Amino acid sequence: MNNNNHRLRKAGKLIEISMSPYKNKFFIALFLQFFGAVLGTLNPFIIGFATTELGKNVTDIAQGKPGAAVNLSYIAVIVAILGVSAVVRQCATYTASFLTSGCVQDSFRDLRSKISDKINKIPVSYYDRNQLGFILSCLTNDVDAVSNAMQQSLMPLIYAVTNLIMTFVMMLVISVPLGLVCLILLPCSFFISRFLMKKSQGQFRKMQNTLAELNGYIQERYTGFTVIKLYNNEEDTINKFEEINGRMNKAGFKSGFISSLISPAIEFLINILYAVMILITGYSVLSGNMTLGNMQAFVTYIWLIFEPMNQITQLAAPIQSATASMERIVNFLEEDEEPDEEGKSSKLDLSKFEGNVNFRNVKFSYSDSEPVIADLSFEAKSGQKIAIVGATGAGKTTIINLLMRFYDIDEGDITIDGTSIYAIRRNNERALFGMVLQDAWLYHNTIAENIRFGRLNATDEEVIEAAKTANVDHFIRTMPGGYDMMINEEGSNVSLGQKQLITIARAILANPHILILDEATSSVDTRLEMLIQSAMNRAMEGRTSFVIAHRLSTIRDADLILVLDSGDIVEQGTHNELLEKNGVYAKLYNSQFADQDE
Numbered sequence: 001m002n003n004n005n006h007r008l009r010k011a012g013k014l015i016e017i018s019m020s021p022y023k024n025k026f027f028i029a030l031f032l033q034f035f036g037a038v039l040g041t042l043n044p045f046i047i048g049f050a051t052t053e054l055g056k057n058v059t060d061i062a063q064g065k066p067g068a069a070v071n072l073s074y075i076a077v078i079v080a081i082l083g084v085s086a087v088v089r090q091c092a093t094y095t096a097s098f099l100t101s102g103c104v105q106d107s108f109r110d111l112r113s114k115i116s117d118k119i120n121k122i123p124v125s126y127y128d129r130n131q132l133g134f135i136l137s138c139l140t141n142d143v144d145a146v147s148n149a150m151q152q153s154l155m156p157l158i159y160a161v162t163n164l165i166m167t168f169v170m171m172l173v174i175s176v177p178l179g180l181v182c183l184i185l186l187p188c189s190f191f192i193s194r195f196l197m198k199k200s201q202g203q204f205r206k207m208q209n210t211l212a213e214l215n216g217y218i219q220e221r222y223t224g225f226t227v228i229k230l231y232n233n234e235e236d237t238i239n240k241f242e243e244i245n246g247r248m249n250k251a252g253f254k255s256g257f258i259s260s261l262i263s264p265a266i267e268f269l270i271n272i273l274y275a276v277m278i279l280i281t282g283y284s285v286l287s288g289n290m291t292l293g294n295m296q297a298f299v300t301y302i303w304l305i306f307e308p309m310n311q312i313t314q315l316a317a318p319i320q321s322a323t324a325s326m327e328r329i330v331n332f333l334e335e336d337e338e339p340d341e342e343g344k345s346s347k348l349d350l351s352k353f354e355g356n357v358n359f360r361n362v363k364f365s366y367s368d369s370e371p372v373i374a375d376l377s378f379e380a381k382s383g384q385k386i387a388i389v390g391a392t393g394a395g396k397t398t399i400i401n402l403l404m405r406f407y408d409i410d411e412g413d414i415t416i417d418g419t420s421i422y423a424i425r426r427n428n429e430r431a432l433f434g435m436v437l438q439d440a441w442l443y444h445n446t447i448a449e450n451i452r453f454g455r456l457n458a459t460d461e462e463v464i465e466a467a468k469t470a471n472v473d474h475f476i477r478t479m480p481g482g483y484d485m486m487i488n489e490e491g492s493n494v495s496l497g498q499k500q501l502i503t504i505a506r507a508i509l510a511n512p513h514i515l516i517l518d519e520a521t522s523s524v525d526t527r528l529e530m531l532i533q534s535a536m537n538r539a540m541e542g543r544t545s546f547v548i549a550h551r552l553s554t555i556r557d558a559d560l561i562l563v564l565d566s567g568d569i570v571e572q573g574t575h576n577e578l579l580e581k582n583g584v585y586a587k588l589y590n591s592q593f594a595d596q597d598e
Helices: 002-063 072-121 124-129 132-174 176-183 185-223 225-230 234-260 262-286 292-333 396-403 426-430 447-452 460-469 473-478 496-510 526-540 575-581 584-597
Strands: 357-367 370-380 385-390 411-416 433-436 514-518 544-548 560-565 568-573
Touching: 002 072, 002 132, 002 292, 072 132, 072 292, 132 176, 132 292, 176 185, 176 262, 176 292, 185 234, 185 262, 185 292, 225 234, 234 262, 262 292, 357 396, 370 396, 370 411, 370 560, 370 568, 385 396, 396 514, 396 544, 433 496, 433 526, 447 460, 447 496, 460 473, 460 496, 460 526, 496 526, 514 526, 560 575, 560 584, 568 575, 568 584, 575 584
Parallel strands: 385 544, 385 560, 433 514, 514 544
Antiparallel strands: 357 370, 357 411, 560 568
């Protein structure tokens, strides 16, 4: 119960966040929808007047009363009222739908912008803790689920509830005792619906989980399709697919069948009530306690109960599903953001920075219980090549994360040319850097635009010059379309080495003061390694560079090599100096050649 209340509060908060700029239009739409529903429920009551009058006229004619005739003028007035009511009701309903569609689409357009804004304000640590798929699902699937529920379910639900309330009100107007008897239908229908929905929800959940399992299985097997063929594993793959598919079919059948029982069950109750009320109201008409028109209106209202009640039960499932999506969206929007930097100057002359980097007694931990760096101090002078080596988990990438302010240190300071990086706005500080990562990232655009990503206002000539410096110009010109060739969404239409060279060209084009190379040659062959190493050497000329490498042969010319172990510098010096010490670095370096000899 508390969990449901929590979800409802989150849902209410999201509606307030997204709909508040458009609340006036939304309230107008609600009023029009309510007004249309009221007019619709009045129709049987108005028709009852015509029925009563017509019945009276027919009785007078049958009894041969002088001047007896059908009161056509009275009936014409009723027909005119019904016609005007229908036109007004349709206009109100259409206007409400128009306003609602506009409000919902505009509000969720703004919500997507808020989520996109939030993505850029959340610290990098959040993305390390959470799967990318969750964030993408929040921005797309969850927002669409809520948008569709608001668009397709909210107004019909309001219309149905209004119809239901007004129907019972009109029943009470006609006959209080009979109206109260009919009200018994509501709790009966509620308990039946709740019982069946509770039974079906478990099956719906099981079906969704099985669907996720099926999608994951298909994706996994499709990705490894050649391996399946290689080991003749097609039969086992098909059998496993059939097993999951069968479970999903069984859960889908049960959920669909059980949920489909709600409408017939309610209809059965209403039919029983309908038959009973015809007998009671018929007896009341014969005994003179009720007019014929009131009887006709009352029994019509009984049948009209079915439609809104059926609609409410059908809309409950998508609204409940949307509530869970609302909770995830609000939780994401409430995530902590990077600290505000309004007090720091937004103007920074980057040309004055030379690239002297100093770590002073830096302490850092990802969590309070697990310190990663205890007391780190070192200095990188402008133009130097600093290599960082060590075993996996030693803290190499952590140093880069701290330098780029993806994470903030616990104690100590990091300075660039004597200025603390915490005295500079993050976007200004990061503008000093260029990065080439092990996993080369290219996006769906031309090769030229992927290089230009490093500096968006670069000319075509500057892009080509950067590509030449990065040893990738020849590769590009041999590709179909050259610089105008489109990189596909997976980046699979260029080789891994070409990707890496393109990202180096991007970094060269950015012309950063400080260059970071993180495992840039760890996944390529020897020939490409030489090309990439040559391109990196050109990129590092005149710049302070930090190189993280597993292949220690690529950093022999480094001005300073830092050997890390558990976040501490255990050795530092040049390649030859460290080999002479015959310590940790020498063992790491010699072990690589021992592996190659084997």
